[in-house]
Structure formats: C-alpha cells, structure tokens
Amino acid sequence: MRINKYLAQATGMSRRAADAVIAEGRVALNGNPIHLGDQVSDSDTVTLDNRPVTPIAKTITIMINKPTGYVVSRDGQGAPTVYSLLPEEYHVLKPIGRLDKDSSGLLLLTNDGDLAQELTHPSYAKTKVYEIRLDKPLAPLHQQMINDHGIKLEDGNSQLGLHKLDDEGRDWEITMREGRNRQIRRTFEALGYKVIKLHRTNFGPYSLAQIAATQRYSIID
Numbered sequence: 001m002r003i004n005k006y007l008a009q010a011t012g013m014s015r016r017a018a019d020a021v022i023a024e025g026r027v028a029l030n031g032n033p034i035h036l037g038d039q040v041s042d043s044d045t046v047t048l049d050n051r052p053v054t055p056i057a058k059t060i061t062i063m064i065n066k067p068t069g070y071v072v073s074r075d076g077q078g079a080p081t082v083y084s085l086l087p088e089e090y091h092v093l094k095p096i097g098r099l100d101k102d103s104s105g106l107l108l109l110t111n112d113g114d115l116a117q118e119l120t121h122p123s124y125a126k127t128k129v130y131e132i133r134l135d136k137p138l139a140p141l142h143q144q145m146i147n148d149h150g151i152k153l154e155d156g157n158s159q160l161g162l163h164k165l166d167d168e169g170r171d172w173e174i175t176m177r178e179g180r181n182r183q184i185r186r187t188f189e190a191l192g193y194k195v196i197k198l199h200r201t202n203f204g205p206y207s208l209a210q211i212a213a214t215q216r217y218s219i220i221d
Contacts (some may be wrong), residue, residue, distance in 0.1 A: 001055075003027065006040045007048065009055035014117035021048060061110040061220040062090060065211050068104045082107060085216050096120060097128075097179055097203070105130070105200030106208045119204050120179070126204035130174040130184060133197035137169035138162075142191050151187045155180055158187045 007018035007027065019036055021027055027034050028047045040046060046053050064082055066072075071079045072095050079101060083091050086109075093109035096116045110116055119126050143162055145151065150159030161175035174184055185195045201208050211218045 001040050003029070003034055003038045003040050003046070004036070006046060006055050007053065008113035009059065009111065010046070010053040011048070011113070014113040016117060017113065059110065059112040059115075060090070060093065061108060061112055061115060062086070062093065062217050063206060063208075063211055063220060064107045064109065064217045065208055065215075066099055066104055066107045068102055071101050072098050072107065082109075098181075099200060100182060100185075103198040103200070105198075106203050106206065107200075108203060108206060122178070125177040127202070128176055128179060128200060128204075129202035130176075131165065131197075131199045131201060132172050132174055132184065132188075132195050134170045134172070134188060135194040135196050138172065138188075138193065142193075143169075145191075146187065151190050153180075153183070153186055153190060158183055160184065160187060 004015045004018035008015050026049050030045050070082050096108040096119050146160050150157040163173040165171040
C-alpha cells in the first residue's frame, strides 16, 4: 500500500494532506525517513510525529439525521454531541462539514480522507440543499437580490438559490455550492431576517431519503 493511502486510512486525512506531512519529514517507516510513493506492508511500523499509526481495516462512511440541540463535536461542553447517537465503534469517524447546534438534517461522518476532501474542497463545488423557515415573509426584492447578485458579507459575497415552499414566503429551499460558517443564517440576518429553522436534506450525491424513517443513521456501502 502506498504510504499516503496508509496514512489517510489511519488518520482520516486526505491523501493530499498525507503527502504534505510526508514532505515535511514528519513520517517515518521503521524508524527511517520515508518518501512520497514509498510502499508500506503489514509488518512495517509507521509513525507520524513519533507516534505510531495503524490503518483502519476499511473505510466507513455513515449518514446521520442530526436532531437540533446536538453539536458536531466530541466534547459538547455540556451539550449532547452527535457521537452520543452512534455506537462507540463509530466514534473515530470525522464529520464532513458542520451543522450548528440549532440546525438539523444530513450529516456525514467518515474515515475516508479522500471522500472528505472531495465533498468539502471548494474546487469540487458539491451542491448542498437546505430547507429553512424565516421569522417573517421574504420580500420579493430581497429574494431577487439573493438569487441574482448575492449579499455581501464580511467574508465575501453570498449567493444562494431560492425556491419558495409556501404561499406566505417564510419557507424556502436553499441550494448552495459553498459552505462558509453560518453562511445561510448570516445572509438573511444581513437583510433583517432570522432563520428559525434550518434543515439539510442533501449533500453532494447523498440524501436524507437514503435513511429510513425508523433509523437514526445509515452506513453507506
């Protein structure tokens, strides 16, 4: 197995990130420096920053239908975490992207660093879909501004695709290809609205529809 794949399986980092730590000289094979492209066998000992690493037997990705009130962290600092919804064997998995405590819906966790890279790196521009509810109806002018030109935030322009879900104009489907921190909430706050419900239904090729109504999570083959 190539060393970068070995590290990716052992740590959850992407192969690109594995290449970087190898190039920095932080990885050793049987106590000796290792190079990009080197092969590793089952009998070898690999260390990262002088600590041994062992690859997980296979990559695992699961989908969770995250409830509101849960944080995407191992340490909830008093709040329940999404890991409390899972068997302990899955606590080594890392989240792909985030949902804040007050948001719900589709969350992916994996030990597949390449998949995490593919779904989160801006160059891949994976589509995410959310259903939101506002505290008051969205004015047609504001809908056009968000759709056509975007709203300027402190970290750049935010342009979202909007599709109305109700006659009143409070419930909307949001389509986006970015994923900056609290981007949807901040976009509407900039126009004087508050998002009182935010629920993710799709992330790239994955959908909440793939999780049965009676299940809390589902393993992706």
